[in-house]
Amino acid sequence: MKTFKIFILVAIALVGFSFTIQQKKATPWEIPAEYKKMENPLANDKASVNKGKMVYMKHCRSCHGNKGLGDGPKAARLKTFPGDFSSAEFQAHGDGELFYKSIIGRDEMPNYEKKIPSKKDQWAVINYLRTFKK
Amino acid sequence: MRTEYINKKAKNISIFESITGLFVILLILGSSLNVNAQTDEFANEPVSGTFESGLLAETQTVATPFAGEFELHIQHRFGLIENGLEDVFGIYATSNIRMGLNYGITEKFMIGYGYTKEFKLQEFHGKYRVLTQTESNSIPVSVAVYGNLAINSQDKSVFGNDYKFSDRLSYFSQLLVAHKFNDNFSLQFGPSFTHFNKTDTLVEHDKVALSLAGRAKVSPSMSLFFEYDQPLNIDDMREFASDENDPEANLSFGIEIGTSTHVFQVFMSNYEGITPQRNILYNKNKIGDGDFLVGFNILVRF
Numbered sequence: 560m561k562t563f564k565i566f567i568l569v570a571i572a573l574v575g576f577s578f579t580i581q582q583k584k585a586t587p588w589e590i591p592a593e594y595k596k597m598e599n600p601l602a603n604d605k606a607s608v609n610k611g612k613m614v615y616m617k618h619c620r621s622c623h624g625n626k627g628l629g630d631g632p633k634a635a636r637l638k639t640f641p642g643d644f645s646s647a648e649f650q651a652h653g654d655g656e657l658f659y660k661s662i663i664g665r666d667e668m669p670n671y672e673k674k675i676p677s678k679k680d681q682w683a684v685i686n687y688l689r690t691f692k693k
Numbered sequence: 694m695r696t697e698y699i700n701k702k703a704k705n706i707s708i709f710e711s712i713t714g715l716f717v718i719l720l721i722l723g724s725s726l727n728v729n730a731q732t733d734e735f736a737n738e739p740v741s742g743t744f745e746s747g748l749l750a751e752t753q754t755v756a757t758p759f760a761g762e763f764e765l766h767i768q769h770r771f772g773l774i775e776n777g778l779e780d781v782f783g784i785y786a787t788s789n790i791r792m793g794l795n796y797g798i799t800e801k802f803m804i805g806y807g808y809t810k811e812f813k814l815q816e817f818h819g820k821y822r823v824l825t826q827t828e829s830n831s832i833p834v835s836v837a838v839y840g841n842l843a844i845n846s847q848d849k850s851v852f853g854n855d856y857k858f859s860d861r862l863s864y865f866s867q868l869l870v871a872h873k874f875n876d877n878f879s880l881q882f883g884p885s886f887t888h889f890n891k892t893d894t895l896v897e898h899d900k901v902a903l904s905l906a907g908r909a910k911v912s913p914s915m916s917l918f919f920e921y922d923q924p925l926n927i928d929d930m931r932e933f934a935s936d937e938n939d940p941e942a943n944l945s946f947g948i949e950i951g952t953s954t955h956v957f958q959v960f961m962s963n964y965e966g967i968t969p970q971r972n973i974l975y976n977k978n979k980i981g982d983g984d985f986l987v988g989f990n991i992l993v994r995f
Contacts (some may be wrong), residue, residue, distance in 0.1 A: 616913035677741035
């Protein structure tokens with residue numbers, strides 16, 4: 560009976576583990592040149608960061624987490640890790656590149672041009688993403 | 694008798710004037726606060742998020758779904774809270790439910806269908822956003838027009854002897870004017886006109902009403918809101934001499950939580966009809982008597 564219990568525990572652990580390692584790291588993005596050199600037209604001030612926070616908490620938080628660590632409540636069900644926005648690697652991207660990743664999207668990262676229709680809101684989110692920098 | 698009528702009229706007009714006046718003052722105040730707003734490239738962009746969704750408690754707002762987007766509405770009103778623990782503040786009392794589907798044909802135009810449990814109302818409606826406020830306030834308000842047609846689909850014996858299909862029809866139309874003051878605060882004013890082809894005995898067929906609604910954000914995804922509806926029971930516009938069947942005003946207030954795909958509203962309200970024309974013409978629940986009920990609206994976008 561004891562071995563059976565241990566067997567069940569190991570089986571559960573294995574199943575659980577196999578689900579966690581299924582989430583793969585994102586492959587590198589192919590960002591069009593026009594976005595790479597695109598400049599952020601919105602000043603990175605308190606007002607725009609606050610606006611960006613509102614948009615982030617509404618549209619992004621559920622996957623990317625409150626602090627941008629990729630640990631939101633829906634993140635575990637994604638096939639791809641949503642990324643750690645506090646990392647130096649992420650913050651090294653230019654604003655235009657972040658804009659493409661955030662608003663245009665690909666695969667599991669949806670397009671937000673319709674859901675965040677205001678250009679000002681779109682760039683405000685980018686300014687808010689900068690506050691995650693460690 | 695005559696003076697009583699005049700006094701009453703004066704009272705009604707003063708309510709009307711004070712509500713309109715308040716809105717105008719707030720509008721001017723809001724515009725003046727934003728005079729020094731940025732003259733950047735976003736100046737002529739439409740403002741976003743004046744309201745979280747096209748519905749706020751009992752009223753429509755200037756918001757419409759995006760082009761090609763569906764909205765599923767589930768609206769629920771419990772019974773009056775007056776019985777206390779006996780029916781757990783109305784939760785176990787008779788309730789009213791509406792389910793509806795809206796579709797955004799363009800960014801500015803939506804159509805929808807819904808059905809309400811009470812009176813088996815089948816409702817078709819449409820909303821068109823005529824103007825959208827801009828970031829620089831070059832257009833200071835968002836304006837939308839809303840109209841609906843409700844068909845009472847109860848058994849025809851309900852309609853009495855001379856039954857005609859048109860007896861089932863009722864209409865509601867509203868002009869909505871909203872101003873977003875800043876990221877946290879928006880107000881909306883909405884005069885409306887209600888018409889029923891057939892009403893209960895000594896109930897008027899037409900009613901003009903005013904609505905004032907507002908929302909204040911308390912956190913990035915949560916806000917507090919209120920809504921007030923005043924039917925204009927003015928003697929000059931009265932169809933019958935008696936004011937016995939005059940409808941009562943409504944006050945709704947509650948909290949709203951908005952996410953990317955859902956909007957949740959939980960609130961207290963005097964209205965139990967859900968469909969606006971039913972609320973405007975037949976409400977007997979008084980604010981002063983504490984005839985409130987708990988209601989919630991859930992919206993799913995897909």
